[in-house]
Amino acid sequence: MFSPTEENYLKAIYLLTEKDSARAVATNELSAQMNTRAASVTDMLKRLADKRLIHYKKYKGVMLTTSGKSQALAIVRKHRLWEYFLVEKLKFQWDEVHAVAEELEHVKSEALIDKLDSYLNNPKFDPHGDPIPDRLGKLSASGFKNLTSLKVNEKGKVAAVIEQQPAFLKHLDKLHIHMSTPLKVIEHIAFDKSMTISINQTATVNISHEVAKNILITK
Amino acid sequence: MFSPTEENYLKAIYLLTEKDSARAVATNELSAQMNTRAASVTDMLKRLADKRLIHYKKYKGVMLTTSGKSQALAIVRKHRLWEYFLVEKLKFQWDEVHAVAEELEHVKSEALIDKLDSYLNNPKFDPHGDPIPDRLGKLSASGFKNLTSLKVNEKGKVAAVIEQQPAFLKHLDKLHIHMSTPLKVIEHIAFDKSMTISINQTATVNISHEVAKNILITK
DNA sequence: ATTTTATTTTAGACTAATCTAAATATTATT
DNA sequence: AATAATATTTAGATTAGTCTAAAATAAAAT
Numbered sequence: 438m439f440s441p442t443e444e445n446y447l448k449a450i451y452l453l454t455e456k457d458s459a460r461a462v463a464t465n466e467l468s469a470q471m472n473t474r475a476a477s478v479t480d481m482l483k484r485l486a487d488k489r490l491i492h493y494k495k496y497k498g499v500m501l502t503t504s505g506k507s508q509a510l511a512i513v514r515k516h517r518l519w520e521y522f523l524v525e526k527l528k529f530q531w532d533e534v535h536a537v538a539e540e541l542e543h544v545k546s547e548a549l550i551d552k553l554d555s556y557l558n559n560p561k562f563d564p565h566g567d568p569i570p571d572r573l574g575k576l577s578a579s580g581f582k583n584l585t586s587l588k589v590n591e592k593g594k595v596a597a598v599i600e601q602q603p604a605f606l607k608h609l610d611k612l613h614i615h616m617s618t619p620l621k622v623i624e625h626i627a628f629d630k631s632m633t634i635s636i637n638q639t640a641t642v643n644i645s646h647e648v649a650k651n652i653l654i655t656k
Numbered sequence: 657m658f659s660p661t662e663e664n665y666l667k668a669i670y671l672l673t674e675k676d677s678a679r680a681v682a683t684n685e686l687s688a689q690m691n692t693r694a695a696s697v698t699d700m701l702k703r704l705a706d707k708r709l710i711h712y713k714k715y716k717g718v719m720l721t722t723s724g725k726s727q728a729l730a731i732v733r734k735h736r737l738w739e740y741f742l743v744e745k746l747k748f749q750w751d752e753v754h755a756v757a758e759e760l761e762h763v764k765s766e767a768l769i770d771k772l773d774s775y776l777n778n779p780k781f782d783p784h785g786d787p788i789p790d791r792l793g794k795l796s797a798s799g800f801k802n803l804t805s806l807k808v809n810e811k812g813k814v815a816a817v818i819e820q821q822p823a824f825l826k827h828l829d830k831l832h833i834h835m836s837t838p839l840k841v842i843e844h845i846a847f848d849k850s851m852t853i854s855i856n857q858t859a860t861v862n863i864s865h866e867v868a869k870n871i872l873i874t875k
Numbered sequence: 876a877t878t879t880t881a882t883t884t885t886a887g888a889c890t891a892a893t894c895t896a897a898a899t900a901t902t903a904t905t
Numbered sequence: 906a907a908t909a910a911t912a913t914t915t916a917g918a919t920t921a922g923t924c925t926a927a928a929a930t931a932a933a934a935t
Contacts, residue, residue, distance in 0.1 A: 440921075442921080442923095463882080464883055465881090465883080473923070474924065475883060476923085476924070476925080476926095477922070478883090479883065479884055479885085480921095480922075481921095481922080481923095484921090495883080495884070496883060496884080496929095523768075527772060527775055528771065529767070529771065537763070537765045540764065540765075541760075543759075544756070544759045544760055546756045548748070548752070548756075549756050552748065556747075659891075659892090661892065682912080683912070683913055683914085684911090684912060684913080692893075693893080693894065693895080694912075694913060694914085695893085695895080695913085695914070696893055696894070697913090698913065699891095699892075699893080699914095700892080703891090714900085714914070715899095715901065715912080715913060715914080
């Protein structure tokens, strides 16, 4: 159907607009996300536009068509299901699974993914808290808040993380912050936007804005 | 490390010489196995020879080097472990798994395969009865006999099948011949080399030489 | 409203893997 | 041993995906 490279471009466009699917993605944004040169992106955008997977106007950036979005969701579904499998069944750490899932997501078999989904009991969120689209591309609405938006004394549990680099995830491990860990805001430091929080009612630490903005919270 | 295509050529050479690793594989044999033209095979053989994965003399065919063989065994290991996973855990039929495993075998992660191996409790044979190499490339010796070599009244159980095309496997399903099914030879028909056998002490049927030679038997 | 800077696109080239058609080797047959 | 048939290799082309360098466009700054 589509090559792994085409799939990766579609996925990248989707992920860059996951929060705001109306906006256009710039060529340079994509080249950064894909680790390629802008010229290569332009080449690929022409091909994807020919296949009616994206809306593309020269110099104006790119958006997914309905068909492109449903393709992208299918790939994201595969990626997140495999991540869930790797952590739940094969006992990988949550910071180790991304690279492997990048490869597994391109294996082409509807039956494989549907059977994997059943085998895992149709999980709704992957190990990083990201929603897993169902066969039809539907996402469970999360209603998560960003940690930075909580007021002093507000509490919540870790529901998801945005950044998924191993370096970031290992940092959270060191702080004993995991999925479902209870957090409470002690203080916002205006000077550097950092926050003091209590973790699991035991430790109290200061975390940078950079870290806080990558943590999503639920009740 | 190696491209999926390079891996496929190594695997093909290995499988063609699994019974007799001393013999050379001809270009045309490989082109048939890989569904490509002989000219493409020649191109690839030059590349594999440059990488010291095969011994190659123009017009004289090809053999794996020690390094090529250990690469090939690693790929065969992945293929057969994934087949086992697909049948045992995801409940695929044994005739459905080959194509999917062809893709999964190229996913590059030592950790993935080792963890999968443990998760499956280090199986020694795949769903078709073929031995699964261990991490070091070692195979469990099977000592299976070909069904065609059994004498009248000799008994045994199905231990493996050679041909793995869905059409063949479905034919066996129809005859209720599966892994471990007890068989007994009733008669050899000299005229067409077919055999009459009893299956599971219930049915008695005649099977062609073509079918019989693809079934391996153990006690 | 120009000019400068940044972004994006085009032009042309490269590699891996494939193909067809033609040339060359090997093997089999008379 | 010469010839015919088969197998293999070479030559040259093609496609996907990438690159660098240069040209074109858009956005920002004066």
